[in-house]
Amino acid sequence: MLHSYLEKSLKTKPEKIYLRTGNRTYTFQNIYDKAREYQAILLKWGLKKGDRVLIYSSKNSVSVALMIACSMSEAIYVPVSSLNPAVRAKYITEETDSKFILCDEPCKINLLGTGLKVELIHEEENTSFFYRPTGKLTVTDHPLPAFILFTSGSTGTAKGVVISHNAAMVFVDWAAMEFKIEERDVLASIAPFNFDLSVFDIYVSARQSSSLVLYTEDETKNAMLMAQNISNDKITTIYATPTFYSTLALYGKLHKHEYSLLKNILFAGEVFHMESFNTLLEHWPDKNYVNLYGPTETNVCTFFNVDLQNMNYPVFPIGKACDYAASLLLDDAGNEIVHPNTNAELLISGKSLFNEYWADQSKTEQTIYFDKNGNRFYRTGDIVYKNNEGNLIYVGRNDRMIKKNGFRIEPLEIEKVMMNYPGISAAAITFSKEQNLLCCFYESPDRMEFDLSELKRFCQNHLASYMIPDKFVLLHTMPKTSSGKIDLQALNKQIDGY
């Protein structure tokens, strides 16, 4: 189980620093003791195996210790980053029927403002633990679930991806070895805890007795500050989105600092455009660059080591399957594609696969495919082809899912929210890759153009910050296809005109 990593480091290196946040440091012993303390508090309030514990907070040491406490108790933690508005956190609390909630001060104020009924049971260091009476819910407990990561859902509401200890650990074990992480390494926690990149940060560092510096959601937004932090904190390994790195290269003033200790630059979540990559390379010419691929449902399942001596890729391949995973390409007719250079949907099998979508068996069944040998595959919805070297190349999606700044966005989730805006009768979301622009087209019966600040404020209260449209465009009538649906392709073409 995941807490065994911490226990192993506790035995050999109890006084080694595990976490750093701001000016504070915490040894493996400190975090273990905290985890035990939190476990005792939750047990007193009736924590049982399989109970959900929601963590709605900026990143801090209390959150990490609580995750360890959940693992010790066979409870399931549900991280919800502070980038989410309170209504989304409330929805996830109720959807998962969470029995306990951890909040930092700002998240607490927002969550209590939604009228959620909870009881305060413990307070420390600007964080509060709440208890909430729950009903009975059954959850698949084999393999034993460790946490639930909520991602944007194609049906218009957030969906929970249930990840087992086994699935998380097979990745952590592989990554620790593949990237040769050692005790002297210092990892940077850039991704929010509800993003699966953080599984690497938290558990690879625990496993290898390395240190992890937690950067809050506010700090990671400031490229200039992060450029300084990465140097001052002597970071050796970063796992983040291409957007993070390209923003750092463009606006961070990397030339002002020294990065000789930095070795591993791991990236995932979206395509790293060559132009941005080359800008980064000018500053950091001699690092180990690796492209990792995998949706939340599989965690990392393929990877590609960038060969800096041979930089003639039009795009970086997503590479070949990790040793615990296998890939399968299926065309529209359900035929297996073995030939190179033929586009098809990518399916992934192996020990890193998720258990299920939380409380949504039919959705789970739709995305699972069994091959003729009975192997369980996840249908990624990503269209890829295999090149002549056997590396997979990402082409696009077979649905409407958008990747913006490494975040996964289902347009329908935004459209549903926008349709609740008073006076909007139809809404359609499109995305321009070239401009990195999320655009909301809307219709209003009075042909009324709404004030941008009102629209933005409404979105801030109902959507995760990365889902807020950059532009809003009033249309008298939406373009329609011959079957009467909103013509998204026509809207896509229109974006560039605005």
Add this chain to the structure above:
Amino acid sequence: MSPEEIKKDIREYLISSIIKNESAKIENNTRLISDGFIDSISTLKIVDHLEKKYGIDFQPHEVDKENLDSIDLIAQFVLSKK
């Protein structure tokens, strides 16, 4: 440059390069970051623009809502750095 000229320049830059909406109502005290008009990458673009245009240099901790949340605040900050 006078504060008014700086404010005018910032507004023009915001409308043409960031918000890209001529009809957007951006007042001098509109809360740009707090109310979600500009995201973190746009904030960095504005900082980059200000550094180039006014020959000033932001320190990492100065890239903050405290100095950038409205046209008024930005102009005040630019003047204090010059």
